[in-house]
Amino acid sequence: MIIILCTFAFPLSGENSRWIIAAQKFVPDSSVPADAVNDKTAELIPSDILEKIGYSAIRNVYPDERFERTKYKLRAERQSLFLQLSAEYKKRDALVLSNYSDFKLKNAIHDSEKKIKDIQKKIDNNLEELKKAVEENEKQMAQVDEALKNMDEEDSEFQRLKNLFRNIFNRDESIIQKEDIAFYRDDYTSLFSLPDSMKELSITDPACEKTIVSVGINTLLTGHFSKYGDYISVYVDLYAFPGAKKIGSVAEVGSVNDLEMINTNIVMQIIPILANSFPVELEIVIEPEEAAAKAMVYIDNVLQHIENGKLIVDSGVNAMQFVSEGYKNAGTSYNFEGNKKYKIEVHFEKPKSGFIQIGLRKPIEGSMLVNGERALDIDGKKSQIAINGKAILGEFITENGDTAFFYIPEKKVYDGNYLTIKPKPMDRMSYIDKRRKIMYGTYSIFIMSLIPTFYTYGNYQNYVNLYKNYQTDLETARAWQTATNVTRFISIGCGILWGYELVRYLIAANSVLPQNARDGDKLLFEYVDPESLKETAEAETASENEDGSQNIQEEKDGDIKK
Numbered sequence: 001m002i003i004i005l006c007t008f009a010f011p012l013s014g015e016n017s018r019w020i021i022a023a024q025k026f027v028p029d030s031s032v033p034a035d036a037v038n039d040k041t042a043e044l045i046p047s048d049i050l051e052k053i054g055y056s057a058i059r060n061v062y063p064d065e066r067f068e069r070t071k072y073k074l075r076a077e078r079q080s081l082f083l084q085l086s087a088e089y090k091k092r093d094a095l096v097l098s099n100y101s102d103f104k105l106k107n108a109i110h111d112s113e114k115k116i117k118d119i120q121k122k123i124d125n126n127l128e129e130l131k132k133a134v135e136e137n138e139k140q141m142a143q144v145d146e147a148l149k150n151m152d153e154e155d156s157e158f159q160r161l162k163n164l165f166r167n168i169f170n171r172d173e174s175i176i177q178k179e180d181i182a183f184y185r186d187d188y189t190s191l192f193s194l195p196d197s198m199k200e201l202s203i204t205d206p207a208c209e210k211t212i213v214s215v216g217i218n219t220l221l222t223g224h225f226s227k228y229g230d231y232i233s234v235y236v237d238l239y240a241f242p243g244a245k246k247i248g249s250v251a252e253v254g255s256v257n258d259l260e261m262i263n264t265n266i267v268m269q270i271i272p273i274l275a276n277s278f279p280v281e282l283e284i285v286i287e288p289e290e291a292a293a294k295a296m297v298y299i300d301n302v303l304q305h306i307e308n309g310k311l312i313v314d315s316g317v318n319a320m321q322f323v324s325e326g327y328k329n330a331g332t333s334y335n336f337e338g339n340k341k342y343k344i345e346v347h348f349e350k351p352k353s354g355f356i357q358i359g360l361r362k363p364i365e366g367s368m369l370v371n372g373e374r375a376l377d378i379d380g381k382k383s384q385i386a387i388n389g390k391a392i393l394g395e396f397i398t399e400n401g402d403t404a405f406f407y408i409p410e411k412k413v414y415d416g417n418y419l420t421i422k423p424k425p426m427d428r429m430s431y432i433d434k435r436r437k438i439m440y441g442t443y444s445i446f447i448m449s450l451i452p453t454f455y456t457y458g459n460y461q462n463y464v465n466l467y468k469n470y471q472t473d474l475e476t477a478r479a480w481q482t483a484t485n486v487t488r489f490i491s492i493g494c495g496i497l498w499g500y501e502l503v504r505y506l507i508a509a510n511s512v513l514p515q516n517a518r519d520g521d522k523l524l525f526e527y528v529d530p531e532s533l534k535e536t537a538e539a540e541t542a543s544e545n546e547d548g549s550q551n552i553q554e555e556k557d558g559d560i561k562k
Contacts, residue, residue: 017177019059021274022184022192023050023221026234032227043191045234045263046221050188052267053274057181059218060276063140065240066177070133072213072242078126085119088112140175181274184217192217204244213242219274232256236266238273248273277315280336283343284309291324291348298323322346328389352389354415356408357382357525358517361422366398378528387413393514396423403428405514412517418525419517428512435508439501446494453487460484 023046028038092112095105184192192215194201194208201208203222212220223236231253238248250269254262284306286292297304298321299313313336321331327348336342358368358375359382368375368383370392375383385392392408404423412419460480466472 017179018182019061019179019218020182020184020216021050021053021219021221022190022217023047024193024223025191026223026225029224029226032225038227041225041259045225045259046191046223047189048259048263049221049236049267049270050183052263053181053188053270057271057274059179059181059274061177061179062144062276063137063175065243067133067137068240068243068245071130074126074130074133078123081119081123081126085116085123088116088119092116143175179218184215192220203239204246206244209241209244212244217241219247221270227256230256232259232262234262234266236270238270247276272314272316275316277337279312280315281341282311282313282336283341284311284346285343286322286324286346286348288348291327295322295324295346295348297321320344322348324348326350352387352414354387355384355527356387356413356415356417356419357384358394358406359418359420359520359524361420364396364398364423364425366396366423366425368394368396370394376528382524384528387415389413394421396421396425398425402426405512406517407514408517412519416522416525416527418520418522420520421515421517423515424511426511428508431511432505432508435501435505439498439505442494442498442501446491446498449487449491449494453484453491456480456483456487 026042026045028034028042032038092109095108095112098105098108100108184190192212194211198205198208198211203220218241220239220241221236222239223234225232225234227233232255233251233253235251236249237246239245240247248270250266250273252262252265252269254265284297286295297306297311299311300319301321304311315336317333317335319331319333321329323329328351330346330348334342357378363381365380367377368385370385371394375385375394377383385394389410390413391410392413394406394408396404396406402425404425406421406423408419460477460483463472463477463480467474467477
């Protein structure tokens with residue numbers, strides 16, 4: 001049994017916005033021939049990867065990424081201001097060559113210098129804003145580093161409460177913001193393509209970065225693949241914008257005929273990179289101590305080394321498996337959210353072993369199968385089954401092949417228990433089909449019986465009205481009333497018959513469900529050693545063979561005497 005308890009760490013996340021992800025058409029390596037199949041593969045792989053990422057992923061945007069956005073915006077603004085400044089200087093210098101009067105020239109130069117000063121002031125303000133952004137980024141990243149450091153320290157309850165209230169009052173200035181993953185043009189099949197003039201440039205080139213940022217892309221997937229025989233190798237790089245920084249690379253190899261699995265494995269590696277979450281601290285408590293001493297912990301099929309009962313893993317869905325010799329294995333999968341601590345309590349249980357016996361409340365010739373294995377037949381009325389503590393699904397099979405299933409819940413599976421069943425072997429599919437046909441037949445009869453009922457009832461109502469208007473005699477109206485009552489009772493009878501057959505059909509349909517074994521008299525349980533039963537059967541077989549040989553010899557002696 002596994003219990004997972006979550007403890008709160010640091011409320012660092014703010015409101016969600018959109019993080020746009022796009023992909024380029026992948027590039028085949030030089031070893032891959034240029035043909036229609038490979039060209040389609042180059043489009044299919046990135047589109048399939050984006051589709052598998054889906055809309056459910058969330059990006060945790062750290063202060064340094066937001067700083068890159070601010071820095072890019074301020075840099076673009078400074079470049080624009082500098083071009084304006086250059087133009088104003090040229091305009092001012094050109095005024096001297098103009099045919100202005102001294103007064104008009106003086107006023108024009110004054111206006112131009114005023115514009116120059118305004119632009120210079122904006123540039124200074126821009127630089128000051130950049131300086132503040134650098135300081136704020138350093139401050140927030142220091143808080144992130146402190147939060148990560150605290151993951152490795154055992155905080156007291158007072159310190160946790162202090163951190164909680166401190167971050168509550170700082171909620172308006174969230175250190176880490178969450179952004180929902182969205183696709184370029186809101187379509188995972190729409191691949192991004194650079195202009196032809198930039199095909200030869202690196203993806204990190206400023207010109208490429210400007211083009212990518214201008215369409216709002218935050219993460220761009222690029223890739224290439226190579227093929228040899230029936231196998232393909234796919235390489236994917238992830239770039240974050242603005243900043244044109246590579247944030248991850250993944251690779252996968254597989255069969256050309258199984259691109260679905262290759263893309264799935266790539267996405268499983270990409271999701272943690274996109275999520276960009278805090279790591280998760282796991283505190284693992286294993287009981288009993290004997291099991292804990294030899295326990296092994298696997299995370300995503302990788303054996304982990306645990307120090308002081310703690311383990312740091314990536315956030316996201318992790319498959320955990322706990323193994324200890326002499327105990328049942330325990331395992332689970334859980335979606336761990338970053339920036340939180342989890343306490344995992346594992347209670348190992350020893351496997352139950354022993355035997356139970358199942359008796360027949362009504363003797364029937366046949367054999368018993370339990371979980372796919374034949375049970376030990378003791379005396380034709382009772383069978384013995386080895387158990388492992390798990391629920392049992394059994395099947396009783398007669399000599400002609402008819403079957404009956406039975407079920408023993410886990411709470412009744414313990415050594416020395418005696419249970420009884422009353423199997424009803426039959427060809428259930430044929431029986432269900434038979435009952436279904438009869439049910440539909442009675443339903444048809446019921447529907448057909450309604451025709452004369454409605455006909456006679458309609459005529460009866462008509463003749464009643466005619467009688468009230470003195471247009472017919474009483475005997476005719478009574479005759480139609482009698483006919484109505486007769487047909488009505490026939491329809492009611494047919495309806496009851498149909499309802500009865502419907503119930504029988506539903507019971508027949510439910511007969512495929514296994515019957516639950518009942519508790520029997522536990523004093524009837526007498527353990528039988530399979531080997532001793534085998535020896536007894538062999539002895540009886542040998543005795544029968546000896547008796548048969550003796551009878552044959554006596555017959556031969558009689559013939560000789562004759």
